[in-house]
Amino acid sequence: MKPDAMPIYVTQPTLPPLEEFLPYLQQIWDSKILTNGGQFHQQLEQALASYLGIPYISLFANGTLALMTALQSLRISGEVITTPYSFVATAHSLLWNGIKPVFVDIDPQTFNLDPAKIEAAITPQTTAIMPVHCYGHPCDVKRIQKIADNYGLKVIYDAAHAFGVKHSGSSILNHGDLSVLSFHATKVFNTFEGGAIISPDAKSKQRIDHLKNFGFVDEVTVVAPGINGKMSEINAAFGLLQLKTIDMALARRMEIDTRYRAELAHVRGIDCICPAPDVTPNHAYFPILVKPEFPLSRDQLFMTLRENHIYARRYFYPLISDFPMYRGMPSAASANLPNASRMASQVICLPMYPGLSTAQLEQIVQLIRTA
Ligand SMILES: *Cc1c(COP(=O)(O)O)cnc(C)c1O
DSSP: OOGGGSOEESOOOOOOOHHHHHHHHHHHHHHTOOSSSOHHHHHHHHHHHHHHTOSEEEEESSHHHHHHHHHHHTTOOSEEEEOSSSOTHHHHHHHTTTOEEEEOOBOTTTSSBOGGGTGGGOOTTEEEEEOBOGGGOOOOHHHHHHHHHHHTOEEEEEOTTOTTOEETTEEGGGSSSEEEEEOOTTSSSOOSSOEEEEESSHHHHHHHHHHTBTTEEETTEEOSOOOBOOOOHHHHHHHHHHHTTHHHHHHHHHHHHHHHHHHHTTOTTEEEOOOOTTEEOOOOOEEEEEOTTSSSOHHHHHHHHHHTTEEOBOTTOSOGGGSTTTTTSGGGSGGGOHHHHHHHHHEEEEOOOTTOOHHHHHHHHHHHHTO
C-alpha cells in the first residue's frame, strides 16, 4: 500500500519492541505462576499507586468487570444517576447489577454530567451517582460530592478515560467513593485488556480484592458471591513495561493536541474542546464539534475522512440512551437530554495516539480545511 493509502485509525496502541517483553515472559515461564496475584500483578499495583498518586488500587481483567465489581462492593441497588454521553459499558454495568440507570443531561462545555440537573433526578430509590470523566476532562467533583453528601448517595466515577489526569495538582482518581480505570488496548495506558478500581482505604480494597476472586478470603472461606475479575500475569507484565514509556507517550499526545489546535483554530464551523485551566490533561482523545457554519454536515465530514482512509470516530454517537435496552426509559427521552443529543450529532474524535506522525496530522487537517 502507498503510505497515504494506509488506514489511520482513531487510536493505535504504542507497542514497545518485542525483545523488551521477552524477559518478562521468561520470568513467567520460569515461575509457572500465570495468574492469581503473582509477582507482576503485585508489582504493577504498587507501581501504579505510586505513579498515579493514589492510595489503593485493585487490578482487573477489564474495565467493565471493574465497574460491575465497584457497584457490588458498595452494595448499590435501585436507581443510579448517570450520563448518556459515554461508552455503553457505563450503563451496562448498572443493568448487569439489576440497577436502573437514570440518565441526566451533560454540560455542553465539559461533556460531563451537569451537576445542576442531578437533584431533579433523585428519587427515594436513588442510591448512587455514576459520572464519567469524559475524554479525561474532570467532572465538577466538588459539586457532585456536595449533592451526594446531602442525599446520602455514593459516587462511583467511570474514569476509563482519565489515566494520569490531575486536577489542582492531585489525581482526579482520588474523588468519589471509588474510581474505575480501563486499560483496554485503545486507552492511554494499556495492558491489552485490563482495568482497575481505585479505593480510598485498605478495607475497601480488601473487599474488592475478595470480590474479584470469587469471594475467597482463604482456601476454605468464601464471604461474598464474587466473580473472576483477576488480571493475569502476562497483562500485568505488559503494564509494567508500558509504564516505563508512559511519560513519553503523554508528551507526544500533548504535541499532537497543540498542533491540531493551532491548525484548526481558524477553521470556520470547527470547535476544538478544551479541558478546564487547572487540569493536567492526558489528551486521551481529540474531539471536535462540526457546527452548522461548517460547509459539510458532521456525517459528510466523517465520510470524507473515511474515503481518505482516516477512520475517525463519532464518540459518543449514538447516545447510550438511544440503544434498545435503554430507550424506553423515561429519562432516555431526547427532550430530557438536549445537550447530549446536540453534542452527539456534532462530535468527531480525530485520530490521537503517540504514533500519529506530523505528516498524517497535516493530511487530516488539510482534508478538514479544504472540505
Ligand atoms: C473503555 C471504556 C469502558 C470499558 O472498559 P473495558 O476495559 O473495555 O471493559 C468503560 N467506560 C468507558 C467510558 C470507556 O471508555
